[in-house]
Amino acid sequence: MKLPGRRRDEAQSAASADSLVEAVYLDGAGGPTSARGAVTAPKGRPTPKRSATAKRRGPVAPAPMTSAEARARRKSLKGPKLSKEERQVAKAQRRERIADRRERMLAGDDSALLERDRGPVRRYARDIVDSRRNLLGLFMPVALGLMFIMIAVPQVQYYISPAMMLLMVLMAVDGVMVARKVGRMADEKFPDNVESRWKLGLYAASRASTVRRMRAPRPQVRRGERLD
Structure with a gap:
């Protein structure tokens, strides 16, 4: 059902809306602007802070999908595998260092004492x-x-x-x-x-x-x- 005078009202509303959009979003040079004249910077690239962070961090390795991949990654991080003789030598050296430090601590050597005893x-x-x-x-x-x-x-x-x-x-x-x-x-x-x-x-x-x-x-x- 058409009411008399409705087409004229719709035309006036569309004209006023177009004029409002032109006044708010377009400046004299054709760039985007707000009602107060504040210009919005164009997007399309990351901010400098995000770019610097991404360059510092580098690529992230994907998470292992299976337990076998997790074991292989742990082995690679540990370094080369030692033989049985090398492990025994390393264990003996570690025990010798611990025993030496304990002996110096019991003897009162200030460099080997705990912080509370110095x-x-x-x-x-x-x-x-x-x-x-x-x-x-x-x-x-x-x-x-x-x-x-x-x-x-x-x-x-x-x-x-x-x-x-x-x-x-x-x-x-x-x-x-x-x-x-x-x-x-x-x-x-x-x-x-x-x-x-x-x-x-x-x-x-x-x-x-x-x-x-x-x-x-x-x-x-x-x-x-x-x-x-």
Whole structure:
């Protein structure tokens, strides 16, 4: 059904739309533009950043489709295959290096020590702990002995529990004493020391709680020896 005057309205709407498109998208030189005059850069090529990244990365190898291809790729990355004699020689050399490093660490060589054990301040703290008799070092053997006694004779559990509590209190007091002693003597010997007493005290208490023959590095001083 046609209404009167509709063709005239459609013609006017099409004319106004064409004029709006020309005003918004076309400038005087025929280039694309926006309503505010901002020119959009032509596309058709990647940005410089993407191009540089693609050149740096290079081609990516396709993923292996089967387990055989994966094994072959792992073998190629490992390099040439060694013979049995060469593997034995390499294993012996590796064991020798590990044993040498461990021996130097136990002897106190600063280059082979862990980061927590390095430095003259930590060495001095170890000497202070090793030169005294520490009640903390009896914790593990005494605890194991009391546990075996409790398992063998359950009737004495009533008496062992208070003894364990008393022993733990004495060990805590001994740990505080050795930590304070190490902090005070380290400050006197090394006035420029910037390490906190809290960390140094924890380090000393941790070493004191270990049995003497199991300490690493090995003790360099005898029990009762006086330190400068």
